[in-house]
Amino acid sequence: MRTRGVLTAGFALLFSLTTGPVAAAWAAPTPSPSPSSSAKEDEGEMGNPPDQVDVPPVSTLAAPSFQLPFPCGQTWTGNSSNSSAHKSYEIDFNRGSTADADRGDTVVAAAAGTVVISAHQGSTNGYGNLVKIDHGGGWSTYYAHLTVRSVSAGAQVAQGQKIGTVGNTSKPGNNISPHLHYEVRQGTSYPGNIRKATFNGATFGYPNASVTSKNKCGGGGGSTNPHTAESVCGAGYKVIDSAALGSSGTVYLTFNAGNGNNCVATIKKASLGKATATAAYLEVEGKTRAADTGNFEYYAGPVRAAAAGKCVKWGGKAGSSTYNSPSEHCGS
Numbered sequence: 001m002r003t004r005g006v007l008t009a010g011f012a013l014l015f016s017l018t019t020g021p022v023a024a025a026w027a028a029p030t031p032s033p034s035p036s037s038s039a040k041e042d043e044g045e046m047g048n049p050p051d052q053v054d055v056p057p058v059s060t061l062a063a064p065s066f067q068l069p070f071p072c073g074q075t076w077t078g079n080s081s082n083s084s085a086h087k088s089y090e091i092d093f094n095r096g097s098t099a100d101a102d103r104g105d106t107v108v109a110a111a112a113g114t115v116v117i118s119a120h121q122g123s124t125n126g127y128g129n130l131v132k133i134d135h136g137g138g139w140s141t142y143y144a145h146l147t148v149r150s151v152s153a154g155a156q157v158a159q160g161q162k163i164g165t166v167g168n169t170s171k172p173g174n175n176i177s178p179h180l181h182y183e184v185r186q187g188t189s190y191p192g193n194i195r196k197a198t199f200n201g202a203t204f205g206y207p208n209a210s211v212t213s214k215n216k217c218g219g220g221g222g223s224t225n226p227h228t229a230e231s232v233c234g235a236g237y238k239v240i241d242s243a244a245l246g247s248s249g250t251v252y253l254t255f256n257a258g259n260g261n262n263c264v265a266t267i268k269k270a271s272l273g274k275a276t277a278t279a280a281y282l283e284v285e286g287k288t289r290a291a292d293t294g295n296f297e298y299y300a301g302p303v304r305a306a307a308a309g310k311c312v313k314w315g316g317k318a319g320s321s322t323y324n325s326p327s328e329h330c331g332s
């Protein structure tokens with residue numbers, strides 16, 4: 001039974017690999033009198049850039065529940081046939097009335113996952129500033145030509161979390177107008193691994209369609225914060241104390257035995273993905289208090305300081321709740 005299952009899966013993969021590009025080739029000759037058919041955008045060669053970080057393989061093959069990679073309520077027009085660089089189901093998104101109108105617009109994660117590429121691709125390919133998110137099960141999404149990348153390789157991102165802004169970055173000398181180049185892939189054999197995009201459970205209306213975002217339309221909250229005190233503070237930091245901030249979040253004190261540093265982070269539980277007043281601070285005995293205070297979507301911090309053998313005061317704020325510790329943890 002096991003062998004049979006593997007063979008069936010292999011056949012299904014081969015079948016989809018061969019049908020994908022063929023279907024796209026059949027669609028391509030459709031007569032189109034629009035000016036864009038004679039002036040396709042040249043994004044430069046795309047490709048299959050290697051991941052910067054490895055994530056553990058996940059056995060499930062189910063596709064994630066993808067949403068449009070733009071904030072809730074926005075309507076964007078996707079075009080799969082307007083770029084000479086496209087191989088099959090890639091989509092270029094625009095919404096503005098002028099060529100430059102979309103520059104700087106927020107791009108969000110289509111589904112939760114781990115950032116495995118966040119880098120300008122230089123002259124290697126035409127993606128320019130590229131973010132790739134691994135969603136598990138071999139599924140990944142690509143977000144290209146970004147003006148700004150606001151997440152780093154290795155970061156966990158929530159669905160609907162901002163990952164960058166729309167732009168026109170590409171390989172040197174390649175002039176394109178600002179748009180989001182978006183791809184869904186499963187597997188590694190480029191370009192057969194480029195899959196049809198789905199948004200809110202519906203397959204995109206290839207080759208061209210307008211889609212209104214349902215991404216995180218719950219108004220924030222309700223989702224799970226992908227960040228932890230130890231992921232925010234970094235490798236080597238372990239939680240040694242914590243305090244609840246009502247139902248709004250938790251502030252954590254961590255310690256790194258390797259370098260003698262404490263680190264404080266406030267992890268939100270409510271209004272996730274919405275910038276709300278959040279703070280974390282750390283005051284080492286005899287030193288000035290260090291703090292991270294602002295309007296943050298998921299957490300405040302990290303606030304790190306050398307504190308081996310010193311007492312510390314620590315605390316934070318989320319929602320209407322504040323915590324201030326006494327002077328404590330004098331030995332660590």
Ligand SMILES: [Zn+2]
Pocket residue numbers: 043083086090091092180181182
């Ligand atoms: Zn494109």
